[in-house]
Amino acid sequence: MIIKIGDNVSVNQRGSILPREGVIKGISIATTADDPAGEAGMQVKEYDTALDYAGSIDYETENGDQYWAYFSQI
Numbered sequence: 001m002i003i004k005i006g007d008n009v010s011v012n013q014r015g016s017i018l019p020r021e022g023v024i025k026g027i028s029i030a031t032t033a034d035d036p037a038g039e040a041g042m043q044v045k046e047y048d049t050a051l052d053y054a055g056s057i058d059y060e061t062e063n064g065d066q067y068w069a070y071f072s073q074i
Contacts, residue, residue: 022059030054
């Protein structure tokens with residue numbers, strides 16, 4: 001699946017049955033093994049999850065709350 005900044009996303013929350021919905025605001029790809037969320041990695045505008053890189057997204061819910069999630073949670 002290709003994700004892009006501005007896309008709607010459904011994120012699986014740990015410890016919850018229902019996913020959290022939001023809009024992608026940022027995409028980070030990890031460039032080192034000790035940074036699995038990609039905080040110090042590359043910031044990109046789109047990413048194909050089939051590539052299976054480590055990284056994360058920043059997203060915002062409908063009511064303005066901001067969260068982040070690993071690619072594996074999408």
